[in-house]
Amino acid sequence: MSSQAAGILQLTALIAALALAYRPLGDHMAKVYSSEKHYKPEKWIYKAIGANPTAEMRWPAYLRAVLAFSAVSVLFLYLLQRIQGSLPGSLGFSSIDPDQAFNTAASFVANTNWQSYYGEQAMGHVVQTGGLAVQNFLSAAVGMAVAVALVRGFARSRTGELGNFWADLVRGTVRILVPISVIGAIVLVACGAIQNFSGIHQVGQFMGGTQEWNGGAVASQEAIKELGTNGGGYFNANSAHPFENPNPLSNLFEIFLILLIPFALTRTFGRMVGSLRQGYAILGAMAVIWIGFTALMMWTEFAHRGPAFEIAGGAMEGKETRFGIAGSSIFAVATTLTSTGAVNSFHSSYTGFGGGITMLGMQLGEIAPGGVGSGLYGMLIMAVIAVFLAGLMVGRTPEYLGKKIGTRQIKLAACYILVTPALVLGFTAVAMALPTPADSMTNSGAHGFSEILYAYTSGANNNGSAFAGLNADTQWFNTTIGIAMLLGRFVPMVFVLALAGSLAEQKPVPETAGTLRTDKPLYAGLLVGTILIITGLTYFPALALGPLAEGLAS
Numbered sequence: 001m002s003s004q005a006a007g008i009l010q011l012t013a014l015i016a017a018l019a020l021a022y023r024p025l026g027d028h029m030a031k032v033y034s035s036e037k038h039y040k041p042e043k044w045i046y047k048a049i050g051a052n053p054t055a056e057m058r059w060p061a062y063l064r065a066v067l068a069f070s071a072v073s074v075l076f077l078y079l080l081q082r083i084q085g086s087l088p089g090s091l092g093f094s095s096i097d098p099d100q101a102f103n104t105a106a107s108f109v110a111n112t113n114w115q116s117y118y119g120e121q122a123m124g125h126v127v128q129t130g131g132l133a134v135q136n137f138l139s140a141a142v143g144m145a146v147a148v149a150l151v152r153g154f155a156r157s158r159t160g161e162l163g164n165f166w167a168d169l170v171r172g173t174v175r176i177l178v179p180i181s182v183i184g185a186i187v188l189v190a191c192g193a194i195q196n197f198s199g200i201h202q203v204g205q206f207m208g209g210t211q212e213w214n215g216g217a218v219a220s221q222e223a224i225k226e227l228g229t230n231g232g233g234y235f236n237a238n239s240a241h242p243f244e245n246p247n248p249l250s251n252l253f254e255i256f257l258i259l260l261i262p263f264a265l266t267r268t269f270g271r272m273v274g275s276l277r278q279g280y281a282i283l284g285a286m287a288v289i290w291i292g293f294t295a296l297m298m299w300t301e302f303a304h305r306g307p308a309f310e311i312a313g314g315a316m317e318g319k320e321t322r323f324g325i326a327g328s329s330i331f332a333v334a335t336t337l338t339s340t341g342a343v344n345s346f347h348s349s350y351t352g353f354g355g356g357i358t359m360l361g362m363q364l365g366e367i368a369p370g371g372v373g374s375g376l377y378g379m380l381i382m383a384v385i386a387v388f389l390a391g392l393m394v395g396r397t398p399e400y401l402g403k404k405i406g407t408r409q410i411k412l413a414a415c416y417i418l419v420t421p422a423l424v425l426g427f428t429a430v431a432m433a434l435p436t437p438a439d440s441m442t443n444s445g446a447h448g449f450s451e452i453l454y455a456y457t458s459g460a461n462n463n464g465s466a467f468a469g470l471n472a473d474t475q476w477f478n479t480t481i482g483i484a485m486l487l488g489r490f491v492p493m494v495f496v497l498a499l500a501g502s503l504a505e506q507k508p509v510p511e512t513a514g515t516l517r518t519d520k521p522l523y524a525g526l527l528v529g530t531i532l533i534i535t536g537l538t539y540f541p542a543l544a545l546g547p548l549a550e551g552l553a554s
Contacts (some may be wrong), residue, residue, distance in 0.1 A: 005321070008297055010252055014330070017256050018263055025260065026267025026279075032175045033148045033168060034272065042170050051166035057162040059501030062149055065165035066142060067495060070109050073135060077105040078442055080131045081123075091200055091214055103478040108132055108488035111139035111371060113225070113232030113341050113464040114481060116473040120214055120235045125197050132232060133221045133319025137181075140228030141172035143339075143373030146493050147265065148272075150377045153500030154401045155273045160505050176261070177228060184223030184257055191253065191353070192246030193219040226257035229371040231341025231464040239344040240320050241329070251327050251344060255334045262286075262338055262369035265376045273401055276517035282379055284524040289368035290337055300354045318349020318468070324376035329354075336361035339371030341464025346441075348451070348468040355467070356547030358453055362461045363539045364531055365420065371462065375502075377496050379527075383518070384413045384499075386530040388402050390516050390523075400518060402508040409502060416495040417529040421538045423460035423484045428453050428542065430480075437476050442469035446553070449548035455481060460488035 038053055046053050057065065081096035081104060100116060107114040145168035152162050189195050198215030218234045222244050225232060239245040245254060263283065270279020301315045302325055319328040328345040335342050336358040347358045367378040384400055388410050391398030398405040431437040431452050441448040454467040459481040473480065517523060
């Protein structure tokens with residue numbers, strides 16, 4: 001079987017697995033967020049944190065709860081790293097420097113998981129398991145809670161109440177993320193991923209020296225890392241490391257975990273707004289972009305250009321031989337079209353156009369299918385903009401799911417889509433203008449520019465993957481990328497929740513013969529076009545200076 005045929009077979013198997021899980025998981029999540037019942041462990045948590053899970057919140061209160069919880073999480077994780085040297089199970093590692101501790105705390109709380117350190121050489125068991133792994137659960141649950149609040153904004157009427165953040169946070173963690181992660185960890189252990197708390201030990205002699213590895217609760221962290229679209233690896237090589245991702249089967253399973261909840265949330269959306277067809281329309285738009293990007297990436301990386309590519313069967317530089325081009329390409333697209341940031345190959349080694357595809361996937365806003373929660377609310381924001389544009393074209397007041405899209409709604413949606421481009425392009429411009437940040441680039445020219453652009457694209461869009469050529473462990477990058485991650489995560493949430501509140505207060509508009517059908521393929525196509533046009537107009541000049549210039553020159 002050729003490598004291309006094997007790639008198509010892997011993609012087909014992945015789509016089939018996602019299709020089988022779509023309905024049961026989507027329906028389960030809808031029941032979780034609609035239920036009025038509280039399980040006993042959940043009641044213990046509410047009592048411990050002093051929360052009343054039955055109290056409804058308007059959007060300002062919901063937002064305050066999100067920000068307060070996240071601020072405490074950043075502070076806790078920062079302090080845990082700063083005192084690591086005094087903790088048991090630190091494996092002899094010293095405490096983390098202030099700028100790197102801030103960057104890592106901001107990263108994991110913002111669901112970005114950008115890592116400017118070598119995990120196996122910096123973090124002990126307590127920080128890895130009690131700090132980073134815990135935030136993998138909680139940051140994912142926060143994103144899901146905000147998405148559900150926006151869905152309630154569409155579903156409810158004549159009320160500004162969006163539910164209870166604490167109930168949404170706890171239920172998302174206890175009833176969705178934890179059970180699936182337990183199953184996922186067992187599967188990964190069966191595939192060969194490690195799960196222990198062993199210390200550092202020597203594994204052999206290499207080129208006149210010794211090599212040492214430390215163990216860890218890798219499989220359990222790997223499961224929630226992918227399921228929660230987090231991406232932070234236990235080891236520096238991330239999912240290219242055999243302890244995290246041993247073989248092609250585990251590789252395909254990890255991709256499945258990455259895409260599982262973001263795709264299934266579209267059915268949750270359809271179920272909660274009372275129209276499964278609306279969920280299918282959003283799913284269709286996501287699937288078209290994801291399949292299109294995957295096909296384009298595989299074609300780009302399989303293309304034979306020169307003797308070296310012909311011998312290897314494609315662009316094998318920076319890719320693990322146990323995964324090959326197909327497994328690496330599917331993983332790269334899945335991780336950059338979501339907010340995962342895990343890597344099983346090094347994107348800096350991709351062809352010029354291949355590296356550009358990974359960057360463009362993040363610049364779309366990571367909405368196809370996007371991060372856990374953030375993908376759905378990002379896509380719904382684009383759906384609002386697409387409806388507005390359609391209304392302008394036909395001369396009608398735009399409506400979506402029975403809610404009028406007026407001046408206030410479109411201003412909030414416009415602010416949402418402007419936040420991350422402003423952060424990405426602004427920080428990139430400053431970094432390229434100053435002399436010191438450029439010293440961190442491994443390469444010069446278009447590829448060097450791509451390293452900087454990719455870093456801020458990854459940070460501001462809460463992805464976390466790196467181009468693998470930039471030395472980001474400096475005060476400048478630790479600080480500025482940390483700021484970009486926090487602003488890129490929480491400022492858009494302000495506009496999402498404000499939009500949800502304004503929609504929930506509206507009286508439903510009855511459907512008429514002139515109402516745009518947003519559950520049809522025509523609208524899904526309009527939505528895809530809107531996403532590509534907005535992203536293209538925003539980022540094309542920067543992409544032209546980086547990956548496009550490199551691709552055309554090769």
